[in-house]
Amino acid sequence: MSAKRKQNDLPFRLAALGIPEELLPVVRGCVRELEEEGVRGKALRRLFNRLADRPESFADHPVLGALAGMLRSGASRGASGDGVPAAAARVEEAPWQSWGEDLDPQAVKQMRDGASLPVAVSGALMPDAHVGYGLPIGGVLAVDNAVIPYGVGMDIACRMKMSVFAVPPDLVDGHVDDLALALERETCFGVGGKFTARKDHPVMHEDWGFSPVTARMRDTAWGQLGTSGSVSLIEKKVVKNCQFS
Numbered sequence: 001m002s003a004k005r006k007q008n009d010l011p012f013r014l015a016a017l018g019i020p021e022e023l024l025p026v027v028r029g030c031v032r033e034l035e036e037e038g039v040r041g042k043a044l045r046r047l048f049n050r051l052a053d054r055p056e057s058f059a060d061h062p063v064l065g066a067l068a069g070m071l072r073s074g075a076s077r078g079a080s081g082d083g084v085p086a087a088a089a090r091v092e093e094a095p096w097q098s099w100g101e102d103l104d105p106q107a108v109k110q111m112r113d114g115a116s117l118p119v120a121v122s123g124a125l126m127p128d129a130h131v132g133y134g135l136p137i138g139g140v141l142a143v144d145n146a147v148i149p150y151g152v153g154m155d156i157a158c159r160m161k162m163s164v165f166a167v168p169p170d171l172v173d174g175h176v177d178d179l180a181l182a183l184e185r186e187t188c189f190g191v192g193g194k195f196t197a198r199k200d201h202p203v204m205h206e207d208w209g210f211s212p213v214t215a216r217m218r219d220t221a222w223g224q225l226g227t228s229g230s231v232s233l234i235e236k237k238v239v240k241n242c243q244f245s
Contacts, residue, residue: 012045017052019071022116025134026067029149032133033063066147070119073145094120096141100127107136114139119146187228194223201225 010031014021027048034044051058051068058068093115098108107129114135115123121142129138132152139152172179188195204225208218 011041012048017048019048019052020118022113022118023067023070025110025114025151026070026117026148028134029151030063030067033149037063063149066149070117070146073118094122096123096125098125098129100125100129103127103129104131104136106131107138110134110136111139111141114141114151117141117143119143186226188224188226189228192224193227195226198222199226 010028014024014027019027031044034040034047039047047064051064052071055068055071058064059072061068093112094117096111096115098111103125108125110131111123111125111129114120121144123142124140125136126138126140129136131137132139134148135141135151137152141148141151204218204222208214
């Protein structure tokens with residue numbers, strides 16, 4: 001396996017196909033999804049060759065449609081002398097902002113790469129930032145008329161939440177043990193983790209019989225309602241003293 005293949009995790013070179021390197025995160029996500037569907041090796045290379053030659057014919061493709069739109073958009077704005085669509089070359093990154101200190105350098109690089117995409121509009125990087133598939137986990141990227149499959153990863157509803165309480169920070173500092181106990185009691189981590197005392201929510205009382213899968217998984221879903229799954233994220237306490245009028 002070549003160093004280039006190891007670096008990009010692709011069975012082909014973007015430059016050889018005329019696909020801008022700036023689209024690497026999008027291409028990588030498409031490749032992963034296609035490989036999971038059984039499209040690999042030569043078949044994958046032939047597919048991307050056809051995509052590069054005639055992106056308009058992939059407009060309705062369930063995996064490559066968004067990438068095809070990006071390639072068509074770039075081609076419609078003219079190409080540079082080296083054959084790379086002019087739209088793929090940004091003079092500067094789309095504006096983005098980060099929160100937090102000592103962020104993972106590789107996560108920051110992924111955010112900058114994402115902000116360099118021709119469809120990027122703006123972005124943000126949260127304090128829990130760490131490396132994702134193409135975009136960093138903890139990263140947000142607004143794009144224009146495009147959908148990026150597998151941009152960050154495959155987690156559903158993975159998110160951060162900020163709660164604002166009208167209490168002074170020292171009140172939190174004085175109840176560290178109580179808060180830690182509350183986190184341990186109300187949070188469940190680990191693959192297959194379940195609460196002994198199930199949480200209740202109106203969604204569990206709705207009709208789950210609309211498909212065999214949902215009917216079969218209802219009991220499992222109820223036991224895992226409110227858990228954090230197998231994620232390796234860390235519960236963090238961030239306190240900022242704010243003045244409210």
